[in-house]
Amino acid sequence: MTPELQETEKENVPIEQIIKKGVDVICGKWRLIIIHLLRDKTLRYGEIKRAIPGISEKVLVHELKQLVELGMVDKQSFGEVPPRVEYRLNEKGHTVLPVIDVLSQVGRVFM
Amino acid sequence: MTPELQETEKENVPIEQIIKKGVDVICGKWRLIIIHLLRDKTLRYGEIKRAIPGISEKVLVHELKQLVELGMVDKQSFGEVPPRVEYRLNEKGHTVLPVIDVLSQVGRVFM
């Protein structure tokens, strides 16, 4: 095959494609803020909203939906009135926490 | 007047603001691809362009300019004809490499 393979990839997926996927997962103006917020606690929709001043409802709902779809956040609706919905970071979601940690170091450097 | 709080003042910056800055620095469809490409070598404009099929000239130029402005990439123009311009990741730019490494692990998880 290719003898000059320099990347240490376990699969034959090109590294740039993996990076792209990673960017896809973590990018967006608010996504990491939300994830960081859910780092160690389960929160209700309203709590998240209040904790992130500046985000619009539409964007927050949309982001939460995406996070659930990506399988990194679990959503639990209690069939109550008034409604009560809780969000928590699951196991898969926890894999991105190191990114936040490393990234905040970068953030400091470029501050 | 100004007491001795001049130097280490990035302490009480809220974490979300730091994360935002970090996201700012690394986000974009192509940015990390470019940085990864410059990881260990100096490249000319044309080399970068050829190495990243799919990126438009405008976007590439724009990204490179931003990377230079952010102070993570050094640009060196040789006053020659035909033009010759080289880009290389400087010290500050190297601080984002860990992000790429951690992020590609995330990328694999969500692949």
Next chain:
DNA sequence: CAGAATCCGACAAGATACTG
């Protein structure tokens, strides 16, 4: 060769009002 200058479409994001 390295880029600058336009033009354009798609979609991300915001503001506001409304609802079960």
Next chain:
DNA sequence: CAGTATCTTGTCGGATTCTG
């Protein structure tokens, strides 16, 4: 309380053409 529904604005990225 936890969202929907609309409308508007802003930003990203791409294609093409031109120039020192």
